[in-house]
Amino acid sequence: MEMKVTKIFHRDIRAENILITLNETAKLANFKLIRSQPGGQAICFPNLNLDQTRYCAPELLEGVLNYKYEQRCGEVYSFGILLWEIAEERIPHQGINGIRDIIDKVCNKKYREPFSENSQMPEKFKQLEIEAVHHDPDFRPKITKIFEVLNNCLKEYSQVTSSSSGPNLRGNSRNNSMQKSRPNRAENIDAYALPDLESFKYMTLADAEKQHKLYNNHDKLVGDVITAYKCFEAYANLGNTGGTANRNQIKAKYYKAYYISKELIEDPTNKDEIVAELF
Incomplete structure (x- = not known):
């Protein structure tokens, strides 16, 4: 939030640069590419490596001259890719080892990584990810909406898990199997401890x-x-x-x-x- 208000852009949001503390709090790391640009001035990117390209927005990959780097430009797109990676537990564009190949798929073919058919993520979570990686940055959600949707997903998940021991779910083998497949560490998250x-x-x-x-x-x-x-x-x-x-x-x-x-x-x-x- 503070980075948004002060027009500070991280410019390299990806799994490798997200650290998790002992209290299970996510922290941004690696500020080598960080820039402060008042008024969304144009930002020139250095040469991207393969890993950075996997998370990079199409308008940046296309090298649009004098493109004003705003939050919904690179930051939201990269975060959307990160949401997909968390849900699918796979590297984006896995198996593609050429930067030009990724650029062709993302920019020319407008390809986006799909969710698997058996994905158990909430529909609103998946829709949020789809909107975040929209080809046109003007159609991507604001960071405040992202916080809102994720916070609601967490609250709803907590309500489901807290009621899982109730009589309505004990006899439902499908619900029980879904419950067991969820990571145990998420049970310790108190959604109502969030602001x-x-x-x-x-x-x-x-x-x-x-x-x-x-x-x-x-x-x-x-x-x-x-x-x-x-x-x-x-x-x-x-x-x-x-x-x-x-x-x-x-x-x-x-x-x-x-x-x-x-x-x-x-x-x-x-x-x-x-x-x-x-x-």
Whole structure:
């Protein structure tokens, strides 16, 4: 989210550059190709290797001159390919070892890797991946929609797994076999420990930080401080789940305390105690 707001592009999103922490949190790595381009200025790519080509958007593979690199251009397309790889557990364009062959399939033939017939991924997940790798970047979803769909998929999955021990599923051999085939590590994911993005309109932390600084010509506060506070509160509370607070959580706690101390929102009854704890 922060990379989106500040116009910072990773430009090399692929499985090799995604690290998983001990707390099963995905982290981006390898920032050799990262660029900051205000206003979506044109970006010239260096020569891509075979692995990078597998995840590269068609408009970049075609080498369109002066193409403005926006988030839906390369980042969303690469993430869509990554979603397919996670679902299928296969390397995209596996068996093709020529860069020109991949470019021909993706750009000229508009080929996209299909989901297998026995795929158990939710339909909304598969549709999201299809939209993310659309040939025209203008038809690809925004990153906020991607977060929304994936969050909903996780919540629905958690509801299914939590009800799997109920009497309606015990006698259903097909459901039981599907349940057993799912990775055990996913059972430990608590979807409701994630921030409720919808409650604060998918506002990013970077956007939330600006709201209390927005005034009109009459020095009247016009920023959406209420939504911003909900954003800060949601991210600040992530630290209460027992994990190590990351940079976003620390920042959110600071602004939550700041909003309370500056009376930008309605004072809670235990105002001093909350501020002291957060600061």
